Amino acid sequence: MGSTLNSLIEKGVLVSPELIEKEVDEELVKEITEFFGDSLDYLDEEIINNFKKQKQENEKESPVTIIQTYNNPPKKRTYQDFVKVFNNRYDNIASILRTRRELEGTTTISRLKDMQNERVSIIGMIQDKNYTKNQAIILKLEDPTGITTVIIRKDDNNKELYETANDLVLDEIIGVTGRTAKDAVFADKIIFPEIPLNKELKKGREEEYLVCLGDTHFGSNVFMEKEFKKFIDWINGRVGSEEQKNIAKKVKYLVLTGDIVEGVGVYPSQEEDLEIKDITEQYEEAARWIKQIPSHIHIIITTGNHDAGRLSEPQEPPPIEFSKSLWEIPNVTMISNPGYVNIGKTKDFPGFDLLLYHGGSLIYYADNIPSIRSLGGQKRSDLIMKFLLQRRHLAPTHGSTLYLPDAEKDYLLIDLVPDFFITGHIHRSSVSEYRGVSMINASCWTETTDDQVKRGLEPLPARVTLINLKTRQPKIMNYLGKEAKEKEKEKAKQAKQLD
Ligand SMILES: [Fe+2]
Structure with a gap:
C-alpha cells in the first residue's frame, strides 16, 4: 500500500479493502484528496475510476462547448411558476450579495420593527419607487419576511448615493445599509450584486x-x-x-x-x-x-x-x-x-x-x-x-x-x-x-x-x-x-x- 493511502487512513478516511491490496496510481489519489478535501470520507475503486474518466473528459480539447441553452418542451405556465421564479431569483442574488463585506450579518425585514435608531443592513427586492416633493426617493423593499420603506434623501452630502438610487429599477434585488427610524431605513449605501472586481482578463495562448x-x-x-x-x-x-x-x-x-x-x-x-x-x-x-x-x-x-x-x-x-x-x-x-x-x-x-x-x-x-x-x-x-x-x-x-x-x-x-x-x-x-x-x-x-x-x-x-x-x-x-x-x-x- 502506498504512502498516500496510508496517510488517508490515518486521517480517518475509510479505504476499501480491495484498494489496499492493489497497486494504485499515487498521483491520482493525491489529486482526488486535494479535490474533495475534508469531504472525502470513503475511497474505493469506483470513485477512482469515475474521477479518472471525468478528468480525461475535462482535458479533451473542445473548441465549442455549450454551457447553457434553453430547450424545454412547451407547457402551460401557472401563477405559481412566476412565484417560484421570483423566489429563486431572490435566493440566487441574495446569496451573491451576502458575500459582500458590508452585508455580513444582514437583518431580515420582519425584525426591523423592533429596532430603533440602529445601524442595519438588509437585502430586498424593490417593489415600488417614488419621489417626495423634496425629491427624496422612497423605496418599498421586500424580502421573504416582509416589506419596509427605504429613504434616500436628496442633499449635497450624498450626491453619489442619490444618483445610484435614482437609477434603481423595480424588481431588482439590492443590499442597503443605513439607520432605522420609525418604520423606515435611512440608507447610506446601496449595494449591487455586481461582478467581482478582481476577475482576470483571460488571455488565450494563440493569436486567434x-x-x-x-x-x-x-x-x-x-x-x-x-x-x-x-x-x-x-x-x-x-x-x-x-x-x-x-x-x-x-x-x-x-x-x-x-x-x-x-x-x-x-x-x-x-x-x-x-x-x-x-x-x-x-x-x-x-x-x-x-x-x-x-x-x-x-x-x-x-x-x-x-x-x-x-x-x-x-x-x-x-x-x-x-x-x-x-x-x-x-x-x-x-x-x-x-x-x-x-x-x-x-x-x-x-x-x-x-x-x-x-x-x-x-x-x-x-x-x-x-x-x-x-x-x-x-x-x-x-x-x-x-x-x-x-x-x-x-x-x-x-x-x-x-x-x-x-x-x-x-x-x-x-x-x-x-x-x-x-x-x-x-x-x-x-x-x-x-x-x-x-x-x-x-x-x-x-x-x-x-x-x-x-x-x-x-x-x-x-x-x-x-x-x-x-x-x-x-x-x-x-x-x-x-x-x-x-x-x-x-x-x-x-x-x-x-x-
Ligand atoms: Fe434586429
Missing part, C-alpha cells in the same frame, strides 16, 4: 480571432448584400491589406447574436419590407451565406425577436422545421437566447465563457435609466450592458422584455460571470470592457430606414467586431462603401437636429 456579427436579417429588402459580400470576401482571404488577410486566416470563432432572418409577420404590413416572403426560404438564404464562411471557423448562432419560434425569452433556438438548412451546417452550433458557450478550451487553458443575448431588454433600460438616457440612451449599449452585469440579470425589471419563466431555472440570471458578453438588437456597433468582461454590441446588416431616423435611432450597420483572443484587443471593421459612409454622416446630422 473571434468575429462578432449581429442582426443579419436575411430576407429583408434592405439587407446590405454588397457589404456582406465584402465581409465574406475578407473572411475567405480574398480582399484586404496583407495584415487584414493575415487576420482572416486566424479567425477561429464567429458568433451571430440573433435576428438571423427578417422573419414574417413580426410587425404590421412587414410583407412590404420582405425580399423573401417565406420563413423557410429566408433561413435557406441565411444558410447559403453562412456556408460561404470557411468551414474551419466555429460558428455559434443565437436567435432574436425576428426569428422563427416563440418570442418570449428564454427563446429556444429557431425550430428545425423552418431552419433545417442552418442546423445541417457542420460547423454551426445553435443555442438559445440567452445562452452560454465556452470556446477554446484546451488541456491547459479553461477557454472563454461567452454569454450571448440578443438584447430584448436593452431598449427598456436605455429609455428608463436616467443616467443612461442623459448620456445617449440606445447609443450607449456599453452603459446598458454594464448596468445588467451589475444587477447579475438580463432583465431585472419584470416587463422590460417579453419573458416566459421556466419554473425550474431563471435563464436570464447572470449566474456565471462571462469573459464576453455579446448582444445585438439595437443595431449599433460597440466594444467596451467592464471588470474583465468584454462587452460587445454587434452591428447589423440592414440599411438605415427613414423610419428609424424619424424615431431618433442611429444604427451603425455593416460593422464586424474582431477580438484577438491572445491580447483581447478589439478591432471594428467597417464595410460601408464611401458613399454609404457619407449618407450615414448626413443621417446622423438629421437625427441630431430632431433631438
Whole structure:
C-alpha cells in the first residue's frame, strides 16, 4: 500500500479493502484528496475510476462547448411558476450579495420593527419607487419576511448615493445599509450584486480571432448584400491589406447574436419590407451565406425577436422545421437566447465563457435609466450592458422584455460571470470592457430606414467586431462603401437636429 493511502487512513478516511491490496496510481489519489478535501470520507475503486474518466473528459480539447441553452418542451405556465421564479431569483442574488463585506450579518425585514435608531443592513427586492416633493426617493423593499420603506434623501452630502438610487429599477434585488427610524431605513449605501472586481482578463495562448456579427436579417429588402459580400470576401482571404488577410486566416470563432432572418409577420404590413416572403426560404438564404464562411471557423448562432419560434425569452433556438438548412451546417452550433458557450478550451487553458443575448431588454433600460438616457440612451449599449452585469440579470425589471419563466431555472440570471458578453438588437456597433468582461454590441446588416431616423435611432450597420483572443484587443471593421459612409454622416446630422 502506498504512502498516500496510508496517510488517508490515518486521517480517518475509510479505504476499501480491495484498494489496499492493489497497486494504485499515487498521483491520482493525491489529486482526488486535494479535490474533495475534508469531504472525502470513503475511497474505493469506483470513485477512482469515475474521477479518472471525468478528468480525461475535462482535458479533451473542445473548441465549442455549450454551457447553457434553453430547450424545454412547451407547457402551460401557472401563477405559481412566476412565484417560484421570483423566489429563486431572490435566493440566487441574495446569496451573491451576502458575500459582500458590508452585508455580513444582514437583518431580515420582519425584525426591523423592533429596532430603533440602529445601524442595519438588509437585502430586498424593490417593489415600488417614488419621489417626495423634496425629491427624496422612497423605496418599498421586500424580502421573504416582509416589506419596509427605504429613504434616500436628496442633499449635497450624498450626491453619489442619490444618483445610484435614482437609477434603481423595480424588481431588482439590492443590499442597503443605513439607520432605522420609525418604520423606515435611512440608507447610506446601496449595494449591487455586481461582478467581482478582481476577475482576470483571460488571455488565450494563440493569436486567434473571434468575429462578432449581429442582426443579419436575411430576407429583408434592405439587407446590405454588397457589404456582406465584402465581409465574406475578407473572411475567405480574398480582399484586404496583407495584415487584414493575415487576420482572416486566424479567425477561429464567429458568433451571430440573433435576428438571423427578417422573419414574417413580426410587425404590421412587414410583407412590404420582405425580399423573401417565406420563413423557410429566408433561413435557406441565411444558410447559403453562412456556408460561404470557411468551414474551419466555429460558428455559434443565437436567435432574436425576428426569428422563427416563440418570442418570449428564454427563446429556444429557431425550430428545425423552418431552419433545417442552418442546423445541417457542420460547423454551426445553435443555442438559445440567452445562452452560454465556452470556446477554446484546451488541456491547459479553461477557454472563454461567452454569454450571448440578443438584447430584448436593452431598449427598456436605455429609455428608463436616467443616467443612461442623459448620456445617449440606445447609443450607449456599453452603459446598458454594464448596468445588467451589475444587477447579475438580463432583465431585472419584470416587463422590460417579453419573458416566459421556466419554473425550474431563471435563464436570464447572470449566474456565471462571462469573459464576453455579446448582444445585438439595437443595431449599433460597440466594444467596451467592464471588470474583465468584454462587452460587445454587434452591428447589423440592414440599411438605415427613414423610419428609424424619424424615431431618433442611429444604427451603425455593416460593422464586424474582431477580438484577438491572445491580447483581447478589439478591432471594428467597417464595410460601408464611401458613399454609404457619407449618407450615414448626413443621417446622423438629421437625427441630431430632431433631438
Ligand atoms: Fe434586429
